[in-house]
Amino acid sequence: MKDIEGFGDKTFEQSAGFLRIKGADNPLDRTAVHPESYPLVERMATSLGITINDLIENSEKVNAIEFKTFENEAGRYTVADIRMELLNPGRDPRNAFVVPKFREDVKEIGDLKEGMELEGSVTNVTNFGAFVDLGVHQDGLVHISELSHRFVQDARQAVKVGDIVKVKVIGVDSTMKRISLSMKALQPKPPRPPRHKRTRPAPIQATPAADATAVQPFKDGESQAPAPPRRDQRPRPQKGQRPPRPERKREEVRVEAKEGRIDPPPRPAKETVAPPPPQSMEEKIRLLKEKFSSAR
Numbered sequence: 001m002k003d004i005e006g007f008g009d010k011t012f013e014q015s016a017g018f019l020r021i022k023g024a025d026n027p028l029d030r031t032a033v034h035p036e037s038y039p040l041v042e043r044m045a046t047s048l049g050i051t052i053n054d055l056i057e058n059s060e061k062v063n064a065i066e067f068k069t070f071e072n073e074a075g076r077y078t079v080a081d082i083r084m085e086l087l088n089p090g091r092d093p094r095n096a097f098v099v100p101k102f103r104e105d106v107k108e109i110g111d112l113k114e115g116m117e118l119e120g121s122v123t124n125v126t127n128f129g130a131f132v133d134l135g136v137h138q139d140g141l142v143h144i145s146e147l148s149h150r151f152v153q154d155a156r157q158a159v160k161v162g163d164i165v166k167v168k169v170i171g172v173d174s175t176m177k178r179i180s181l182s183m184k185a186l187q188p189k190p191p192r193p194p195r196h197k198r199t200r201p202a203p204i205q206a207t208p209a210a211d212a213t214a215v216q217p218f219k220d221g222e223s224q225a226p227a228p229p230r231r232d233q234r235p236r237p238q239k240g241q242r243p244p245r246p247e248r249k250r251e252e253v254r255v256e257a258k259e260g261r262i263d264p265p266p267r268p269a270k271e272t273v274a275p276p277p278p279q280s281m282e283e284k285i286r287l288l289k290e291k292f293s294s295a296r
Contacts, residue, residue, distance in 0.1 A: 020090050027053050031089040033082055040074055041082060055086060062086045100164050102135035109136050109174055116169040117186060122159050130159045132167055132181055140179030142167060149184050158183075 001007055001015075013036070021029040028038055044065050045055045055061050067079050074082075085091075100119045106112060112134075120132040123139055130147065131139040142165075147158040159165060171180030279287075 027056055027089075031056070031085045032091075033085050037074060037078065037082060040070060041086070044070065044082075056089050057087070059087055098164055100133075100135075106134065106136060109138050109172065109177060109179065112136065112169055112172045112179060114169055114172060117166065118169065119164065119166050122161055122163045122165060125155050125159060125161060127155065130155050132165060134167075134179070136179075138177050138179060140167065140169070140181040142181045142183055146170070146180075146182040146184055149187060149190055 002009070002012055013034070017032050017034045019029070020031075024030060026038070028041060033041060041052060041055075045052050047066070048055070048061055048064060050061060062083060065083075067083060071079050100121045102120075103118060106116070106118065118134050120134045120140070122130050123133050124131040127144075129141050129143040131141055133139050142159075144152055144155050147155060152158050165183060166186050167181040167183055168185040169179065170182045170185065171178070173179075
């Protein structure tokens with residue numbers, strides 16, 4: 001590898017830990033242990049009196065090593081990594097890759113029908129929804145309103161790229177190559193919150209009427225007039241007894257008189273004044289002369 005152009009000693013040192021060589025002369029070549037740590041692992045095996053081949057994948061022997069005595073040489077984290085490689089040589093640090101289970105009878109967009117329940121992988125998430133690969137060479141769209149029964153402001157809160165989701169086909173347009181999907185159609189609906197029953201206020205209980213003649217004094221010595229009794233506290237007339245009719249106002253009497261229910265009240269007589277006697281022309285001239293002569 002060092003003979004490759006641009007592949008120097010430093011590059012080889014950084015990449016050697018990622019190489020896995022099966023069937024190599026040195027059994028550590030199929031592990032992630034760096035070549036500069038090979039002498040350290042050899043001393044670990046020598047401390048137990050065994051070979052490296054007997055040490056690899058032997059949990060009993062690996063756990064018997066006093067790793068703290070080697071931390072001064074390589075550091076605690078490097079020794080911890082070596083221990084993990086000796087227990088699981090050639091392990092893949094990546095998480096398990098899960099692929100969706102595509103239906104064998106669905107190969108093209110024409111095979112899709114409304115109501116189908118499929119499994120797919122989220123390939124992209126946007127502001128308006130998520131695109132799901134169903135294995136038909138055309139991604140379907142799950143609108144943001146179809147992601148969940150609850151309100152979703154951002155689609156990234158519900159799904160992310162790489163998620164395996166189950167969807168239901170709610171629309172297919174083969175001409176425009178549009179596939180509408182729904183995730184909430186396969187989710188159980190949340191229970192409705194309990195309704196609060198409206199309770200009517202309790203009726204006001206009648207209290208015994210206070211003595212109308214009683215006067216409640218104030219703190220400063222003044223007195224307060226008694227409050228009028230309420231409607232439910234007024235005395236009811238006995239059977240056959242008519243309550244006294246309250247005094248009616250003048251406007252009510254005038255309205256009743258206008259409608260003809262009662263006789264109108266008599267109007268006061270106006271005082272008649274006798275007209276002055278008629279004056280003759282000679283008397284009018286005389287009065288005018290007297291008026292102008294007094295004005296001079």
